[in-house]
Amino acid sequence: MKPGFKIAKDTYWVGKIDQREVPFHRLLLTKGTTYNSYLLKTGKPTIIDTVDLEFGREYVEQLAEVIDPLDIQYIVINHTEPDHSGGLAALVSKATKATIVCTELAVSEIQQMYKLQHCNFLVVKDGDQLDIGGKTLLFKETPYLHTAETMITYCIEDKILFPCDIFSTHVAVEHFFADEAGFDIKDDYIGYYQAIIHPHRRYVRTLIEAVKDLEIEMIAPSHGFILRQDVAKYIDLYATLSSETTVGKKATIVYTTIKNNTKKMAHILRDSFLDNNIEVELWDADKAEAADILNSIEAADAVLIGSSTKYADMTGNLESILLQLKTLNLEGKLAVAFGSYGWSGEAIEVVQDYLNGTNMTVQSTSGVIKTTGMTHVEFPIRVRFSPKEEEKTRKIKNAAEFISDLLLSAI
Numbered sequence: 149m150k151p152g153f154k155i156a157k158d159t160y161w162v163g164k165i166d167q168r169e170v171p172f173h174r175l176l177l178t179k180g181t182t183y184n185s186y187l188l189k190t191g192k193p194t195i196i197d198t199v200d201l202e203f204g205r206e207y208v209e210q211l212a213e214v215i216d217p218l219d220i221q222y223i224v225i226n227h228t229e230p231d232h233s234g235g236l237a238a239l240v241s242k243a244t245k246a247t248i249v250c251t252e253l254a255v256s257e258i259q260q261m262y263k264l265q266h267c268n269f270l271v272v273k274d275g276d277q278l279d280i281g282g283k284t285l286l287f288k289e290t291p292y293l294h295t296a297e298t299m300i301t302y303c304i305e306d307k308i309l310f311p312c313d314i315f316s317t318h319v320a321v322e323h324f325f326a327d328e329a330g331f332d333i334k335d336d337y338i339g340y341y342q343a344i345i346h347p348h349r350r351y352v353r354t355l356i357e358a359v360k361d362l363e364i365e366m367i368a369p370s371h372g373f374i375l376r377q378d379v380a381k382y383i384d385l386y387a388t389l390s391s392e393t394t395v396g397k398k399a400t401i402v403y404t405t406i407k408n409n410t411k412k413m414a415h416i417l418r419d420s421f422l423d424n425n426i427e428v429e430l431w432d433a434d435k436a437e438a439a440d441i442l443n444s445i446e447a448a449d450a451v452l453i454g455s456s457t458k459y460a461d462m463t464g465n466l467e468s469i470l471l472q473l474k475t476l477n478l479e480g481k482l483a484v485a486f487g488s489y490g491w492s493g494e495a496i497e498v499v500q501d502y503l504n505g506t507n508m509t510v511q512s513t514s515g516v517i518k519t520t521g522m523t524h525v526e527f528p529i530r531v532r533f534s535p536k537e538e539e540k541t542r543k544i545k546n547a548a549e550f551i552s553d554l555l556l557s558a559i
């Protein structure tokens with residue numbers, strides 16, 4: 149199928165079908181994929197998202213057969229990842245009158261990634277509208293679906309949602325519309341959700357809220373099939389898949405402290421878990437019986453162990469408990485090290501080493517980045533002295549939410 153395929157009145161597919169088995173997000177896209185870019189041929193012609201970096205030049209050549217690039221007024225970039233923004237540099241080199249429309253966070257990413265400091269940008273916020281000459285676009289911010297700067301675009305007159313990665317499928321489509329695929333696309337749709345969206349499912353709830361009041365007749369995502377039948381069913385699938393299990397999950401938090409700073413961290417962790425419907429048992433290792441603590445650890449789904457640092461080592465009675473962890477079968481549990489420190493925080497790393505010596509799944513910043521791309525969650529949780537107001541969320545609550553989401557995942 150060639151660029152210029154009409155999907156609705158004055159709305160054209162101008163993307164690229166990629167038949168290759170491309171590696172992406174540590175997956176092999178065995179069915180290939182599609183980079184769906186859209187042209188809205190209105191009074192102020194507008195492009196919504198582009199194609200993968202590799203196909204930028206080809207994209208612009210093909211697009212030029214559908215519209216004179218000099219006529220393009222706006223280029224909406226819903227998401228900066230280069231499988232969608234990759235055609236931008238090639239496009240703006242020809243579409244020299246175009247303004248790039250994106251969120252504030254996206255501006256510097258686009259400028260730095262493609263050296264586009266000279267371009268005109270229009271920063272849009274949640275709920276902003278843009279008149280493109282005969283059609284109106286409404287923008288909704290959808291942070292962390294799946295990166296921080298993402299938004300979705302809705303054409304009010306045509307009732308078409310352009311959600312970029314969201315509601316996508318990784319399939320090199322032969323027919324654009326899901327209802328013409330000749331097979332049920334549900335498995336591909338769920339597979340994509342699991343791989344790309346599910347780690348960020350907390351934010352799917354924000355998305356469901358954002359689209360609740362929109363009358364959506366068509367979803368035109370940026371990978372794979374366009375959805376125009378049973379649209380509500382596809383949205384509901386995201387709501388269902390992102391919902392939490394009702395099974396009670398437990399966290400055990402154990403800490404030692406000299407001046408109560410690590411205790412404060414432990415309490416914030418506990419409160420955050422309770423807010424997220426996780427049961428919590430909290431232990432001061434220097435006050436409770438070791439046997440009770442070990443029983444609690446064995447019954448927990450997540451184990452969080454914290455110590456402040458005193459002369460480059462752990463404080464109090466913690467080591468005797470850590471030494472016994474190896475004798476227990478703790479497989480399948482999540483483990484987290486945390487602690488307050490003054491300047492170096494060796495104890496937190498020693499706890500992390502002990503946890504790594506068990507068969508629990510120990511959380512690390514590196515692991516979070518590799519599995520989800522998230523950069524706002526850090527493990528172990530390290531706080532200097534008493535946690536400052538901003539650190540309570542950035543360091544402690546974010547970590548507890550991340551663990552809660554792992555524990556409560558329905559799939």
Ligand SMILES: Cc1cc2nc3c(=O)[nH]c(=O)nc-3n(C[C@H](O)[C@H](O)[C@H](O)COP(=O)(O)O)c2cc1C
Nearest residue numbers: 406407408409410456459460489490491492493533
């Ligand atoms: C006797 C003593 C020794 C300390 N040694 C270290 C150290 O070696 N490295 C470090 O990062 N912080 C060190 N600190 C700072 C504490 O870790 C810091 O004050 C921390 O917030 C204490 O947390 P807590 O109230 O949970 O015990 C030391 C503090 C004291 C009182």
Ligand SMILES: [Fe+2]
Nearest residue numbers: 227229294313
């Ligand atoms: Fe993406």
Ligand SMILES: [Fe+2]
Nearest residue numbers: 231232313371
């Ligand atoms: Fe993508």
